[in-house]
Amino acid sequence: MIRVIINGCCGKMGKVIASMASQNQDFEVVAGIDQNQCQCGFPVYKSLDEVDVDADVVIDFSYHTAVPQLLKAAVIKNLPVVVATTGLDEEEINSLKEASNHIPVFRSANMSLGINVLISLVKEAAKVLSDNFDIEILEMHHNMKKDSPSGTALLIADAINSVLGDRMEYVYGRHSNVDKRDKNEVGIHALRGGTVVGEHEVIFAGHDEIIKISHSARSREIFGNGALLAAKFLINQKPGLYDMESLVKKG
Incomplete structure (x- = not known):
């Protein structure tokens, strides 16, 4: 059984992970980390430094400013970390790279397998269409989402740019x-409203024709499932920085 610590356990995704793990015989949530207190069915601490139970992996769905300190503590405890938190700035991304020299670190702006299939399709489309088609990315999320544009929209844009010589x-x-x-523009547009879990659409607009590739998340469980799969994958890896492409190829 894989023993999990959830960072951000009192948040929406933290609760989803806890619920899904409780229904999966491969996982046991042994502790949570959160600045707030909630009834979780496991002990909740303020930081990873305070956690005094044995664990195999940390799953992080928190806030981007909390990531560097989490990683420092994880290195000391020699714990692999799945970072699913979005909105990381350059310094916070560098903390991922530094920690990955010592422990396995898995980072993805979107834990959905479907989104990562979309990214693969979009990369192939961009190779073929970029000379004659304009590329726009549209994303929509619930009205409580703080970062804009979404980390997934930027992930898609970076994937497109990677196959186009980083000229966009x-x-x-x-x-x-x-x-x-x-x-050489990629337009990125963010909409916020209601309880939308996550919508992403990539539009290739050419002369008299439009191609759209889209993904719609209907519940947060798809992200929870991806995080648990990432945790299972990560505990068997050597120190390094991993992502959904690593997981898909391994599978």
Whole structure:
């Protein structure tokens, strides 16, 4: 049985992970970490430094500023970490890279297997269409989401850019922009409202034709399932930085 610590256990995704793990005989949640207190059925601590139970892996669905300190403590405890938190800045991403020299670290802006299939399809489409099609990315999330654009939208944009020689420039909305669209733009647009779990659409707009590739998340359980799969994968890996592509290839 895989013993899990959930960082951000009192948040929406933390509760989803805890519920799914309780129904899966391969997992046991032995502790949670959160600044708030909640009834979780396992002990909740303020930080990983305080956790005094044995565990095999940490799953992090918290807030981006909490990630560096979590990773420092994980290195000391020699615990693999699945980082599913979005909105990381450059310094926080560097903390992932530094920690991965000592422990296995899994990072993905979106834990859905479906999104990662979409990314594979979009990369192939971009190779074929980029010379004659304009590329736009549209994402929509619930009204409580803090980061914008979504980490997944940026993940998609980076995937497109990686196959196009990193020549594309990201344009976030076009308010007050009076110039015509540049050929090397990827437009990224964010919508917020209601209880939308997550919608992402990549639009290739050419002369008299439009191609759309989209993904719709209908519940948070798809992210929970991906996080648990990542945890199972990670505990058998050597120190390094892993992502959903690593998981898919391994599977």
